[in-house]
Amino acid sequence: MIDFKQYGIDMWDTDKIDSFRKTLLAWYDREKRDLPWRHTKNPYHIWISEIMLQQTQVATVIPYYERFLEWFPTIADLANADEERLLKAWEGLGYYSRVRNMQIAAQQIMTDFDGHFPETYAEIAQLKGIGPYTAGAIASIAFDLVEPAVDGNVMRVMARLFEVNYDIGDPKNRKIFQAICEVLIDPKRPGDFNQALMDLGADIESAKNPRPEESPIRFFSAAYLHNTMDKYPIKEPKKKPKPIQIQAFVITNSKGEFLLEKNDSERLLAGFWSFPLLETQIVAQQLSLFETDSKETPTISQKTVFEKDYRLQPVWSDQTFPLVKHTFSHRRWLVDIIAGTVLDDTLANDKTLAWVKKEDLDNYPLATPQKKLMASYFKANPL
Incomplete structure (x- = not known):
């Protein structure tokens, strides 16, 4: 256990800790959200919900969670799932490495644990x-193990509770918040204790527009009692995502089918289908232009690169489209659409390409940027 005094934290005595646990859990018993994954002790179901809830609102997750279990009801089903169906199940949630990692983990469970979800913290963490x-x-929710679950929401609550003067966004400081939770966690109801902190941090103690007067633990909170709620948690601002200019080519053939390409690389959005995309160099002089709703007309050289790479000769349209924007965690795509039609639709065999009818587009795993591109194109060209 760390020395709390070293970090300027005045840890409570056992009576106050016990009172805190009772107060928090009594509030949770009255106010807890009715969520589908809270009606089960199945570790597979709880695992799915926890991965989906990372960076995603609860209301968004519920239909994804229910569909995922319908498509992949067991660990074995997930382990053996086809990649395209797996990505389709996750389509729209983003952070697609997570579902790929889930499949690898499911395969680990089948191989290393004979298909049974591991029941110790150390094995789960592997x-x-x-x-x-x-x-x-x-570990705490499915198996009642006395293990804290410390995420950003929980660190925010702890930072206010003890006026922790350390940046919650700095990974090296996580051990401070972990140690606090190891002391406070209720050994009789560890899963409920963790979920109570999650609920509190997601709503009343949220990052934006918190409502400290409604907090059930306000009289335990040093920040509330000292009127320093606006100071905590300490968190350095994130760097702005890097803007990247992308050219999207919406190509149709004489049948009205659309050209889609599968991203076979190991990079961002691997495994998804989209209109062919060409990344172009961003220069400093263009940044102010890209931050507006205006766009830059595609150059002849970009069209020429497409014709050479895809061995197609489109008749290019003069139609213009609004700039499509999509922000990832570390980059911001600014996508310009150019449309064209081909008579000879023979496809190059060095790429994974397909001609797809409009009504069949949704049968392919499509990431959010591609859906935005389709929405922009079809708004201008209703069929």
């Missing part, structure tokens, strides 16, 4: 894509 928070959540 699974691909499962970090300390997720391992703690599964």
Whole structure:
């Protein structure tokens, strides 16, 4: 256990800790959200929900969670799933490495644990894509193990509770919040304790527009009592995503079918289908232009590169489209659409390409940027 005094934290005595646990859990019993994954102790179901809830709102996750279990009801089903169906199940949630890691972890479970979800924290933490928070959540909720589940929401609550003067965004400081939760966690109801903190941090103690007067633990909170709620948690601002200019080519053939390409690389959005995309160099002088709703007309050289790479000769359209924008965690795509039609639709065999009818587009795994591109194109060209 760390020395809390070293970090300027005045840890409570056992009576206050016990009172805190009772207060928090009594509030949770009255106010807890009715969520489908809270009606089960199945570690597979809890695992799916926890991975989906990372960076995603609860209301968004529920239909994804229910469909995922319908498509992949067992660990074996997930382990053996076809990649395209797996990506289709995750389509729209983003952070697609997570579902790929889930499949690898499911394969680990089939191989190393004879298809049974591991039941200790150490074994759970060995699974691909499962970090300390997720391992703690599964261990405590599914198996009643006394393991904290410390995510950003929980660190925010702890920072206010003890006026922790350390940046919650700095990974090296996580051990401070982990140690606090190891002391506070209720050994009789560890899963409920963790979920109570999650609910509190996601709503009343949220990052934006918190409602401290409604907090059930406000009289335990040093920040509330000292009127310093606006100071905590300490968190350095994130760097702005890097803008990247992308050219999207919406190519149709004489049958009205659309050209889609599968991303066979190991890079961003691997495994998904999209209109052919060409990344172009961003120069400093263009940044102010890209941050507006205006766009730059595609150059002849970009069209020429497409014709050479795809060995197609489109008749290019003069139609213009609004700039399509999509922000990832570390980059921001600014996508310009150019449309064209080909008479000879013979496809190059060095890429994974397909001609697809409009009504069949949704049968392919399509990431959010591609859906935005289709929405922009079909708004201008209703069929």
